[in-house]
Amino acid sequence: MIDRYDWSGGSEAMLRFGAAKGPVVLFAMPLFEEANRLRALVVTMLRALADLGIAAALPDLPGTGESLLATEAASLDGWRDAFAAAEEKLTREGLRVHVAAMRGGVLVDGRANCDSRWHFAPVTGAALVRDLVRARQASAREAGKNFDPAAIVLGDPPVELAGNLLSPQLIADLREAGPALDGRRRTLRLTTEAAAADRKVAARPLWRRAEPENNPALARELAVDLSAWVRQCAA
Known part of the structure; x- marks a missing residue:
């Protein structure tokens, strides 16, 4: 379902997956060209998450996706405010929000109030x-x-x-900018990454590919891990 959320600079699109009740994962996309390379993976992952009984929301940030704001007018402060506004919309609906982010998405989720954070391959x-x-x-x-x-x-x-x-x-x-480090947080990385993580996953870094690709098996693996984390935090 295509939904919308309002922020101080206007209104942006937000994809919704799964049930309209229970916990919901608010997902922060990677930034710039990595968003194009990884969008298929993210959407496949959030659909798998919905199949596992956890709802998800994927907002466009100002100046990205279908946003009417020009990319050159985008700001980090605006992205953070917009992402927090998407969280506020979900919270007003009575949903318990858990934040998830991939790559550069971890740089925009820090102002969102949430029950937990889950990061995959975070980057400064x-x-x-x-x-x-x-x-x-x-x-x-x-x-x-x-x-x-x-x-x-x-x-x-x-x-x-x-x-x-x-x-x-x-x-x-x-x-x-760096990722938010407060609250309950779980970090996954690829086995090829040297930095510490709660879990390492064996897969190719799709953000380094020349063209957009998908990896349904990886998407499912990430969705299973994220669903278990949400349920653990909700217990």
Whole structure:
């Protein structure tokens, strides 16, 4: 079902999965091109979660998905406020909200009140910006040009990074951003990641693929883990 939520800057779309009662998982998508590469995986996972009896909601953030806001007008503060507004809508419906996020989505969920957080392959904003800059530098080299990230200056016009027009303020804010560490939290990572996690999962990093892909087996595995975590926190 396609629903909507209101935030201070307007109204955005939100996909709903599963029953309209009981606990609900509010999911924060990865950011930028990773959102395109991982959307099929996320939707497959949330459908599997609904089959396991846990409802889910997937909001578009301002400047992403079907949002009418231009990407270059998006801000980290706006994303965090919008995600919190999506949580408030679900809470007003009488639902117990659990937050889940993948990759850069962990940078936007911190203002949402929730019973627990579940993160898969979380990344810092600094690491995310490094990936964006490397992609821009690679494309510049192919065109016989140079790109110096030091040229990104606050107050300047939006800059193109990995196919996205982004404001220098958003880039600066992302460099300082990290995942929320408060409350009940479970973290999953791939076995190839060195950082600590509550569980390691064997799978390919689909966010590194050249084209969007899906992995239904991984989606099901993540959904099973997330459903068990929600039920544990609700007990």
